[in-house]
Amino acid sequence: MTKENSQTELTFKLPSFEGPLDLLLHLIKQNEMDIYDIPIAKITSQYIESLKQMQSLKLDIAGEYLVMAAMLLNIKSKMLLPNEKEQMELAESDFQEDPRELLVKQLLLHKCYQEAAENLQVAAAERSLNYTREELTPPDDIQQQQLSAEGLDVQLLTQALQRLLLQKEISKPQKRVINSEKYTIKDEIKNIRQLLQSTKEPILFSDLFKQNVDLEKIVTVFLAVLELNKRAEVHLEQKQTLGPLYLKSEVKSYVSESS
Known part of the structure; x- marks a missing residue:
């Protein structure tokens, strides 16, 4: 060929x-x-x-x-x-x-x-598609200084940077949202007293709650029951282990909340 x-x-x-x-x-x-x-x-x-x-x-x-x-x-x-x-x-x-x-x-x-x-x-x-710019030559009139090797410690520089970042984080304005209480122990104590006075009979602890009640309501009612039991206004009774819990009034007339 x-x-x-x-x-x-x-x-x-x-x-x-x-x-x-x-x-x-x-x-x-x-x-x-x-x-x-x-x-x-x-x-x-x-x-x-x-x-x-x-x-x-x-x-x-x-x-x-x-x-x-x-x-x-x-x-x-x-x-x-x-x-x-x-x-x-x-x-x-x-x-x-x-x-x-x-x-x-x-x-x-x-x-x-x-x-x-x-x-x-x-x-x-x-x-x-990306273009990397070449390194520019420093101007002749710029003042360049190099760090001295004496007394230079990378760990000290790192600690200084951490302190600076922490100080900046602390200086930020703190925002907090305060929500008003939906339920109070005082109101629940009043409700329980009224319920006991109206029925004149022991009531089930579970009857204090409605269906689909939220967790905050349950905790507040529970604390109110404990407070009434502490004041000897309510007696708690359970006839069998893990059985229903009853609330029984210990007094016929309640002292006002302010007393």
Whole structure:
């Protein structure tokens, strides 16, 4: 071949197929096949047809493509015509090893590398849009001073920075929200007294609460009951362990809250 012919010769590159596994993944995706259950006869015929098309375009086919073709034909033959030894082994065992298992593992691993490469390409494309400014030369008239190594301690500088940040945090205005009380012990004591006076009979502790009562109400009523029991105005009675708790009035007339 002359020098002139070598310069005008065209070289083809298929960016989608960097190897036989790339070609197989392309065929599986194109035909919407399940990678875990590859129809080996169909994929083998399409793979060999792709190799023939490469040859018709006078493209050099690497040896790895031919090795993959031989592997596919071997798997196809095992699935279609199991030998006598394999038949005996299958008769003795219920477990049948899938000849496609090794191929599926190779395809899954190659797919992971393929997706990682695509992600890196996207990241590289995004980074290429950024421009890093070169370091500027300091003006000649600027006064530059260097820190003296004597008495310089990184730990002291770190502590000084921490004190500065803490001082700035403390100097921030503090905001607090104060909510008014929804319930008071004084009001609940009054309600319990009125209930006991109106019924003249012991009442259930659970009757002091309505349905869907909030936690703040429960705690306030509980504290009011304890306070009345402390003043000996209410007697608590429980006839059996973990049974209902009753409130019984100990006095017939109550002293006013102010006394």
